[in-house]
Amino acid sequence: MLKKILRTLGFVLLTLVIGVNLYAVISGKTYFYKALKYNLADVDDYKIFKNRKINKSTKPQSWPLAKRFNKTELSYDLKDNLKKYKTFAFLVIKNDSIVHEEYNEGYDKDSYSNSFSVAKSIISVLTGIALQEGKIKSLDEPLANYIDDFKIDGKESVTIRHLLMMSSGLNWDESYASPFSMTTEAYYGTDLPYLMSRMKLLEEPGKYFKYLSGNTQLLAIVLEKATGKRVSLYAQEKLWEPLGMENDALWSLDKPDGLEKAYCCINSNARDFAKIGSLYLHKGAWKGVRILDSNFVNESITPAPILNIADNSPVNFYGLHWWLIPETCNVKAFYARGIEGQYIIVIPEKNIVIVRLGKGRGKKVGAEQLEDVLIYTKEICNLF
Numbered sequence: 001m002l003k004k005i006l007r008t009l010g011f012v013l014l015t016l017v018i019g020v021n022l023y024a025v026i027s028g029k030t031y032f033y034k035a036l037k038y039n040l041a042d043v044d045d046y047k048i049f050k051n052r053k054i055n056k057s058t059k060p061q062s063w064p065l066a067k068r069f070n071k072t073e074l075s076y077d078l079k080d081n082l083k084k085y086k087t088f089a090f091l092v093i094k095n096d097s098i099v100h101e102e103y104n105e106g107y108d109k110d111s112y113s114n115s116f117s118v119a120k121s122i123i124s125v126l127t128g129i130a131l132q133e134g135k136i137k138s139l140d141e142p143l144a145n146y147i148d149d150f151k152i153d154g155k156e157s158v159t160i161r162h163l164l165m166m167s168s169g170l171n172w173d174e175s176y177a178s179p180f181s182m183t184t185e186a187y188y189g190t191d192l193p194y195l196m197s198r199m200k201l202l203e204e205p206g207k208y209f210k211y212l213s214g215n216t217q218l219l220a221i222v223l224e225k226a227t228g229k230r231v232s233l234y235a236q237e238k239l240w241e242p243l244g245m246e247n248d249a250l251w252s253l254d255k256p257d258g259l260e261k262a263y264c265c266i267n268s269n270a271r272d273f274a275k276i277g278s279l280y281l282h283k284g285a286w287k288g289v290r291i292l293d294s295n296f297v298n299e300s301i302t303p304a305p306i307l308n309i310a311d312n313s314p315v316n317f318y319g320l321h322w323w324l325i326p327e328t329c330n331v332k333a334f335y336a337r338g339i340e341g342q343y344i345i346v347i348p349e350k351n352i353v354i355v356r357l358g359k360g361r362g363k364k365v366g367a368e369q370l371e372d373v374l375i376y377t378k379e380i381c382n383l384f
Contacts, residue, residue, distance in 0.1 A: 040176070041114070041116070041176075041187060041264075041339070041340070042114070042340075042359075043113045043114045043116075043340055043342075043357070043358075043359060044112070044113075044114070045114055045252065045265075046112055046114060046250050046252055046265070046267040049252040049253060049261075049265070050252070050253045050255065050256045050257075050258070051250035051251060051252050051253060051267070052230065052232040052250070052251050052253055052260060053232070053248050053249070053250060053251075054232050054235055054236045054240050054245075054248065054249040054250070054251060054266075055236050055240065055241075055248055056240065056245050056246060056247050056248045056249075057240055057241050057242075057243065057244045057245045057246070058241065059241075059244055060244050060245065060246040061243075061244025061246070061287075062246060062271075063093065063096075063097065063098045063271055063274070064096070064097045064098070065097060065098050066094065066095070066097035066098060066099045068099055069097075069098055069099060069100070069101075070099075070100055070101065070102075072099065072100060072383055072384065074100070074379070074383065075379050075382075075383065077375060077379060078375065078376065078379040078380070078383075081362070081372050081375050081376070082356075082358075084360075085341050085358050085359070085360035085361055085362065085372055086105060086358050086359040086360050087104060087105075087341070087356060087357070087358040088103060088104050088105035088106070088107035088111070088113070088357055088358055088359070089102075089103055089107055089109075089111070089113065089269070089270040089355065089356070089357035089358070090102050090103075090270075090354075090355075090356050090357075091270040091271065091274055091354070091355040091356075092352065092353075092354050092380055092384065093274050093277070093278065093352065093353040093354075094350070094351060094352050094384045095351050096278065096351075099384055100384075101270075105358075105359070107357075109269060109270065109271055110247055110269055111269060112250065112267040112268065112269065113267065113268070113269065113270075113342065113357045114252075114264065114265055114266075114267050114338070114340070114342070115264065115265065115266040115267065115268065115273070115338055115342050116264045116265070116338025116339045116340055116342050117213070117216075117263065117264055117336075117337060117338045117339060117342075118266070118273065118336040118337065118338045118342045118343070118344060119216070119251075119261075119262060119263060119264050119265060119266045119338075120213075120216045120262075120263055120264075120321045120336070121276070121321050121322050121336030121344070122235065122239070122266060122276060122336070123216050123219050123220060123223070123231070123262050123263075123321065124164060124219075124300060124320050124321030124322065125239065125276065125279070125280075125292060126223055126231065126234055126235060126238060126239070127139075127160065127164065127219055127222075127223060127321075128284075128292050128293065128296035128297070128300070129234075129238045129291070129292055130223055130226050130227055130234075131293075131296065132292065132293045132296065135226040135227050136160065136222070136223075136226050138160075139159065139160045139161040139164065140159050140160070140161055141159060141160055142156055142157065142158065142159050143155070143158050143159065143160065143163070143218060143222065144156050144158075146221065146222045146225040146226060147196075147218070147221055147222070147225070149196070149197045149199075153200065153201065154201045155170075155199075155200075155201050157201075157205050158170070158201065158205045159205065159206070160219070160222060161206070161320075162205040162206050162215075163215040163216070163218055163219050163222075164215075164219070164300075164320040164321050165206070165209070165304040165306055165318070165319075165320060166209050166210060166211050166212060166215055166304075166318060166321075167205060167206050167207060167208055167209055167210065167304065167306045168205055168210075168212065168214075168215050168218075169201055169202055169203035169204055169205040169206075169207070169208070169210075170199045170200065170201060170202065170212060170214060170215070171199060171200045171201070171202045172199060172212035172213065172214035172215070174211060174212055174213060176339065182195060182198075182214065183213055186213065186214070186217065186254075186261065186263070187261065187264070189254060190254050190255040190258070191254065191255070192217060192254040192258070192259045192261070193221075193259065195214075195217075196214065196217060196218060196221065199214055199218075206306065207306060207307060208306060208307050208308070208309040209304065209306050209307065209308050209309060209315045209318060210309050213263035213264070214263070215263075216262050216263035216321070217259075217261075217262050217263050219262065220259070220260060220262030220263075221259075230260065231251070231260050231262055232251045232260055235249075235251075235266075238291070239276070239279075239291075240272075242286060242289065242291055243272075243275040243276075243279065243286055243291075244275070244286075245268075245272045245275065246271060246272060247268065247269055247271075247272055249266055249267060249268040249272065250266075250267040250268075251265060251266050251267070252264075252265035252267065264338070270355040270357055271355075273344055273355050273357075274344065274353050274355045276336070276344055277336075277344040277345070277346045277353035277354075277355065278353050279291060279292065280297055280300075280301070280322075280334070280346055281346050281348060281351065281353055283297050283298070284296065284297045296320075299319070299320060300319045300320040300321070300322050301319050301322050301324060301334040302319050303315055303316045303317070303318065303319060303324060304318055304319055304320070308367060308368075310367075313367070316367065317367050317368040317369065318368070319334070322334050322335070322336060323335050323336070323337050323368070325369065325373070325374070325377060328374055328377045328378050328381065329377070329378045329381035329382055331347055331348075331349040331350060331381060332347075332348070332349070333345055333346060333347045333348075333377050334346055335373065337361075337370070337373070339361070340358065340359055340360065340361065341356060341357070341358045341359070341360050341361035341362075341372065342356070342357050342358075343355065343356045343357075343373060343376070345373065345376065345377055347377065347380075347381060350381055350384065352380060352381070352384060354376055354377070354380055356376055361373075362375070
């Protein structure tokens with residue numbers, strides 16, 4: 001009896017394996033094998049992808065160390081959470097100087113980390129610069145002005161602003177666990193343009209917040225069409241060079257000489273990421289030099305005028321590709337965030353920028369807030 005059961009189970013398993021393989025081959029989803037091999041995304045995945053280099057600045061600028069550098073003892077709750085979520089970089093900038101900096105898990109100040117969705121906020125910054133330069137005429141321009149696939153099937157109504165607000169109404173599947181989701185295909189696949197061409201309009205644009213990585217990838221295509229440059233080169237010219245980035249960065253591609261995975265996958269370090277936060281802390285200026293229009297910065301960190309699809313309530317947690325914290329320790333904050341706990345947190349009233357890189361993050365609390373982000377923000381706010 002046992003042998004019969006084992007034979008039956010073996011037959012079912014073999015049939016399943018053959019079926020999955022046939023589906024992968026027939027559908028062209030052979031990226032499935034790479035997804036199966038590497039499983040969930042990792043902070044060191046730049047090692048398994050082709051990358052395009054973003055050159056460091058020809059005039060690198062180091063962060064000065066504050067007089068109280070690393071002299072303030074972190075609270076128990078803060079240290080406990082940093083350890084709990086496998087933090088390997090924790091950097092605090094106060095009044096444009098480093099007041100706290102630590103590295104763990106074998107990482108140091110020059111180690112690469114995948115930004116994951118922190119890249120979305122950087123794409124927003126680049127969009128603002130392209131708008132400022134007149135490369136993009138308006139945030140209310142339809143995507144159809146740049147992407148032919150959006151001239152049909154009702155997609156003509158989708159605008160750049162809709163993408164930035166995460167309210168495009170498109171059909172992207174944001175599942176990270178499914179090996180056959182659009183997000184998994186974007187991450188492990190080799191043809192982002194084809195994947196973008198398959199997006200369809202499901203809902204009225206500009207009405208509901210629905211977080212879709214595909215929105216950011218479309219923004220990158222718009223940027224490339226508008227500027228005539230790869231987004232890596234545009235980022236190098238408009239951000240890495242003027243901000244005095246000290247290290248080269250790597251932007252992972254879908255294939256050799258392909259498209260940047262714009263919704264994720266800028267690989268850099270805590271000190272250089274902090275300069276993006278400082279740029280927004282100072283309303284688009286870096287050391288007194290205007291890089292981005294302050295009006296765009298302000299709009300980016302103002303709640304988008306849309307509804308949360310989960311409960312039909314007004315969105316108070318998202319602007320233009322930046323996450324918002326309405327209030328913590330009696331002040332407002334905003335931040336860029338990645339799925340493995342990559343954060344650039346800005347607390348304007350305290351003149352603070354926090355960068356946290358690691359391999360895990362806290363659970364969601366309330367409307368799209370994260371437990372660990374609230375702890376980092378509150379504790380640092382109270383300490384400094």
